[in-house]
Amino acid sequence: MSTTDAALRPEVADPVAEPVPFAWKGVLAVSFGFAAVMGIAAARINYFGDELYFLAAGRRLAWAYPDQGPLAPFVAHVTDLVAPGSVLALRIPALALMAAAAILAGATARELGARPRYQILAALAYAVSPLAFDQVQLITLTFDIPLQALIVFLLIRWARTRQDWLLIAAGAAAALAFQAKWMVPGVWAMLGLGVLVAGPREVLRRPALYVGTLIMVVAMIPGIVWQSRHGWVESQMTEIISQEQHAANTGPLICAVEIAIQCGLLGGLLSALGLWGLVRLEALRPYRFALIAGLLLVAVVLVENGRSYYVAGFWPALLGAGAFALGTVEVKRLTRRLVNAVAVVSAVLFTAWMIAIPLPKSLISSPITNQAQYWMRESWFGPDGYTTFTSAVNDAVHSLPEPERAGTAVVAAAYVQASALEEFGRDYHLPPVYSPNRGFGYFGPPPDSARTIVYLSVDGVGDKEFLAQFDSTIEYRKINDPNGLPGLERLVTVYICHNPKRPWSETWPGLMTLTFPSGI
Numbered sequence: 001m002s003t004t005d006a007a008l009r010p011e012v013a014d015p016v017a018e019p020v021p022f023a024w025k026g027v028l029a030v031s032f033g034f035a036a037v038m039g040i041a042a043a044r045i046n047y048f049g050d051e052l053y054f055l056a057a058g059r060r061l062a063w064a065y066p067d068q069g070p071l072a073p074f075v076a077h078v079t080d081l082v083a084p085g086s087v088l089a090l091r092i093p094a095l096a097l098m099a100a101a102a103i104l105a106g107a108t109a110r111e112l113g114a115r116p117r118y119q120i121l122a123a124l125a126y127a128v129s130p131l132a133f134d135q136v137q138l139i140t141l142t143f144d145i146p147l148q149a150l151i152v153f154l155l156i157r158w159a160r161t162r163q164d165w166l167l168i169a170a171g172a173a174a175a176l177a178f179q180a181k182w183m184v185p186g187v188w189a190m191l192g193l194g195v196l197v198a199g200p201r202e203v204l205r206r207p208a209l210y211v212g213t214l215i216m217v218v219a220m221i222p223g224i225v226w227q228s229r230h231g232w233v234e235s236q237m238t239e240i241i242s243q244e245q246h247a248a249n250t251g252p253l254i255c256a257v258e259i260a261i262q263c264g265l266l267g268g269l270l271s272a273l274g275l276w277g278l279v280r281l282e283a284l285r286p287y288r289f290a291l292i293a294g295l296l297l298v299a300v301v302l303v304e305n306g307r308s309y310y311v312a313g314f315w316p317a318l319l320g321a322g323a324f325a326l327g328t329v330e331v332k333r334l335t336r337r338l339v340n341a342v343a344v345v346s347a348v349l350f351t352a353w354m355i356a357i358p359l360p361k362s363l364i365s366s367p368i369t370n371q372a373q374y375w376m377r378e379s380w381f382g383p384d385g386y387t388t389f390t391s392a393v394n395d396a397v398h399s400l401p402e403p404e405r406a407g408t409a410v411v412a413a414a415y416v417q418a419s420a421l422e423e424f425g426r427d428y429h430l431p432p433v434y435s436p437n438r439g440f441g442y443f444g445p446p447p448d449s450a451r452t453i454v455y456l457s458v459d460g461v462g463d464k465e466f467l468a469q470f471d472s473t474i475e476y477r478k479i480n481d482p483n484g485l486p487g488l489e490r491l492v493t494v495y496i497c498h499n500p501k502r503p504w505s506e507t508w509p510g511l512m513t514l515t516f517p518s519g520i
Contacts, residue, residue, distance in 0.1 A: 019160070023116030027106035027123045031099040034127035034350065038098065038136050041354045042091040045382040047423070048137045049416035051090060052386075055080055056419040057439060064226035065439045066233040066514065068140050071179035076138060085426070094142040098135040101146040101316055102126040108153050108320030111160055113283060115327050122270065122316075122323035124343055128350035129264035131312055133379075141309050143180035147173050148187055148313025152290050155191060156317060159200055159286045164208035171212020175219030182223070182234055183310065188216065190296045194289035230442065233514070240514045242305045255301065258308035263315070266346040269339050270322030271315070277325030284324065290317050358382035364483045367490075371520055377485065385488035386420040389456060389479055392494045393421060394428040396454045396476045400496070409434060409446035412456040413463065414487055414517050421456065436466075436511040445508035452498055459491040461517035469507055471499040486519030 057065055058077025064070060075093050083089035106123035114122070126132060135142050154170040157163070177184040195203055203209055227234055263271050278284050278291040294314035301310045325331060326339060358381050368374050393410055400408060410425075410433045412418035418435035425433065431454075434446050446453065453470070457463035467473045476494045484490040500507065 019110055019113050020115055022107065022110045023119045026116065026120040027103055030120055030123045031102035031106070031127055034102070034124075034132070034347075035095040035099040037351050037354050038095055038133065039088065039091075041133075041357050042095060042136050043088040045087075045136070045358050046384060046386070047087055047090075047420070048139070048378070048383055049419065050139045051076070051087075051137055052419035052423050053415055053439065054138060055090070056422050056443075059422075060443050062226065063222035066230070066442055067237045067439055068181055069179040069223055071143055071176070072138060072140055079138075085423075090138050091136060094135055094138045097142050097146045098132050099127070101135070101149050102132070104146060104149045104153050105316035105319040105323075108149075108156060108317045109323035110320075111153070111157050112287065112320050112324040114320065114324040118323035118327045121266075121326070121339070121343060122319040124347065125264070125267040125270045125319050125322075126316060128346045129262065129267045131262040131264075131267075131309065131315070133350075133353070134262070134309060140181045141312070144177065144183065145309070145312045145315075147177035147180065148184065149316040151177070151184075151187070152191070152293075152314060152317045155203075156287050156290060158203065159289075162202075164206055167203070167206060167208040167212045168215070169212070171209075171215040174212070174216040178216065178220050178223065184216070185220070186300070187293070187297065187313065188213070190293040191289065193296060194291070194293035197292050198285075198288040200286060200289075233442075236514055238304075240516075241307065251305065252302040255305070255308050259298070259311060262308060262312070264346060264350075266339070266342050267315075267319060269342060270319045270326070272322070273325040273331070274318040274320070274322030277321050277328070278318075281325060281328065281330070283328075284321055287317075287321070290314065291321075294318065367482050368486055368520065371518065374485065374518065374520060383485065383488065385479070385481075385485055385492075386424050388489065389417065389492055389494070390421055390424040390428065390430075392477045392479060393454055393456055394425065394430060396494050396496055397428075397430060399476070400452065404452055405431070407450055408452040408454060409450040410454045410456070411435060411446065411466070412440075413437065413458045413461065413466070415440040416516075417456050417458075417487070417492075420488075436508060436513060438514055438516065441508075441512035445504040448503040448505055450504065451500065452496065453500070455495040455497050457493045457495060458487045458517040458519045459493055461519060462511075462513065463493070463495075466511060467495065467497065469500050469502070469511075470497040471501065473497045487517065491519040 054072045054076035057073035058080060061074060061077060062070060076090060079090045079093065102123040105126045106119040109119045109122040150173045151170045154166045154173065158166040174184045174188055195201060260268060278288055294311065297311050297314065326336060361381060364381065368377055397405060397408060408431045410421060410431050412421055412433065412435045415435050415437040418433050418440045421430060421433045435441060455466060474496045476496050479489065479492040481489040
């Protein structure tokens, strides 16, 4: 290559020779070892609301749903077929994907040139973070994070090796990620902007990039068709999530704090080193596109009042950069000792945390008054109340004369309630369950022949509107544990409703709502 050519294309780096060996034994041991530790908690914590919803959605497989793609419901459906009613079986894919994200942190560190001990440290930082604990449950972020991290890893590896098949693989990963959440086209575009700003712009001239992009676009078509037929409900959900974040007293500052907290102690140190290294170290210059893309995504999440974990797909790469930076001569030995000490403390604390939770209910001493308290209570003590209101609904159904039960349906105000009734009501053989809330509303209304409805309300949130649809309603049982979870153990009432004033096929669209009735 001539000097003139090099000057014309300063962003192009020559392919680097094979980096240091991959410490695959250590990385796998740390990643799956702490996934197994998380399994202790996973086996003991009750179903989270979205997990129950995915089980219900999995029984009604579709190309898309109002608030996510088909991937999580499909995986939930498969696990339910293999081990019906097993909360641990449902979470095994989530634990494996958490381990995969940790492995990607270690693998990215290796791509960037980190020595084996630092590769293991990057994997450990992810595996013992609060963010990793969020992946103990089967939800959309379970898939979002490792798939987005895989896309970033493949592009980083391409920047080092110039192997074009990596671009096609990145497109395939993006296609799969779209089946979990609709975020990935935005992530793909931000990575493109990062390349435009920082290089290597050579990737934009590679046909394989456009093959990968085409794979992603084709995979989007079924979901787009479903959304177009249902009024582009996903765009409405984006606004609803923003409103929920505001209701939880969040904002850009709180979201930024949440992003920092989810990194944990060790992850926070490596993240800071990663930011410093990507800005200052010449060896990491070819990979600054990932930093720019990640910062763009952070800015969008903060402005749009999104959820803190939306940016987590870039975090394994940042940990990898931090692990590389830690091993450079620019970092003093004292800093390395500090990080090593924090690594030991983090691993011990995380293990103790997984063994301790869920905490005993006897420690609960005050009612929940806001969404932040709700999330904290659910994380530390686990969800509860499902069997209580399911039993109450069953009692209400069986209080009806036997001939009347044939024309009875069950309706729940919240999609979580409906999902729980369907799961925990298996043993009771409840009538079909419906809900006008979120994705459950799109599963359809009760039949017009249903003249009696057993209604599970969230008190004060849409209950008057629903009860007004009947000639007569009877309050059957109130569930109101003062210190319980709102909508599950508190502010819940079972009603028996007779003779709807209009057919359900006419009434249902007006009752459907995307706002979650939390009862707070």
